[in-house]
Structure formats: C-alpha cells, structure tokens
Amino acid sequence: MTEVTDLQSESPACGHSACRQNWIDTGESECVQPQVDVTLHLRVYDPYKFAAAAVAQAIKDGVDPEEAASTYTEDNLTGCARMIFDPGQSPPGCQIEDSSAIEAGDVG
Numbered sequence: 001m002t003e004v005t006d007l008q009s010e011s012p013a014c015g016h017s018a019c020r021q022n023w024i025d026t027g028e029s030e031c032v033q034p035q036v037d038v039t040l041h042l043r044v045y046d047p048y049k050f051a052a053a054a055v056a057q058a059i060k061d062g063v064d065p066e067e068a069a070s071t072y073t074e075d076n077l078t079g080c081a082r083m084i085f086d087p088g089q090s091p092p093g094c095q096i097e098d099s100s101a102i103e104a105g106d107v108g
C-alpha cells in the first residue's frame with residue numbers, strides 16, 4: 001500500500017495528460033509538455049484587408065504605427081500572416097515557439 005502512495009507522489013503534478021501518460025508508460029515523471037504543430041492554408045481574397053489586420057495586430061503588439069504600416073503591406077502577405085497567426089502574445093495555455101509562412105502561388 002505504501003508503494004502505491006509513493007508512486008502517486010512521483011506522478012507529474014503539472015496536469016498535462018501527455019506527462020501523465022508518459023509516467024504511466026515509462027515511469028518518467030519529468031514534464032514533457034505536449035507539442036502541437038499547426039498548418040494553415042490560406043486563400044487571401046482581400047490582400048488590403050488582410051494587411052490592415054496585420055497592421056492592427058502589430059500596433060496592438062506595441063509596434064510603432066508607421067513602422068507597422070510600412071512593414072505589413074499587401075506585398076508582404078507572408079509577413080502579414082505571421083503577425084496575425086503568431087502575434088507577440090501566444091494564445092492562453094500555450095507558447096508559439098516558431099512559425100513560418102510561404103507564398104504558395106495564385107489560386108485560379
């Protein structure tokens with residue numbers, strides 16, 4: 001009975017389901033935060049509106065408005081996409097570690 005108590009005290013206190021499963025599978029109680037890779041495919045039907053959204057996000061993130069307006073333009077849609085989907089502040093409960101965006105060409 002004491003063994004069970006000892007094992008429970010070694011289980012991860014972080015509350016991650018992945019850590020708990022890892023502990024059950026391997027006995028390792030080290031925190032292994034789950035990683036999620038996200039891929040988005042965007043069709044930008046209004047580049048000006050999209051760029052304006054990026055400018056607004058950049059200003060919200062503390063970028064100088066003039067600098068934001070000259071950086072996030074309809075000619076820099078990949079930069080705009082990264083500002084919109086990878087803003088300075090990550091969504092609650094996660095940390096966006098890296099992002100990339102490529103222009104995949106025109107959709108007919």
Ligand SMILES: [Zn+2]
Pocket residue numbers: 012014015016019030031032033
């Ligand atoms: Zn954990």
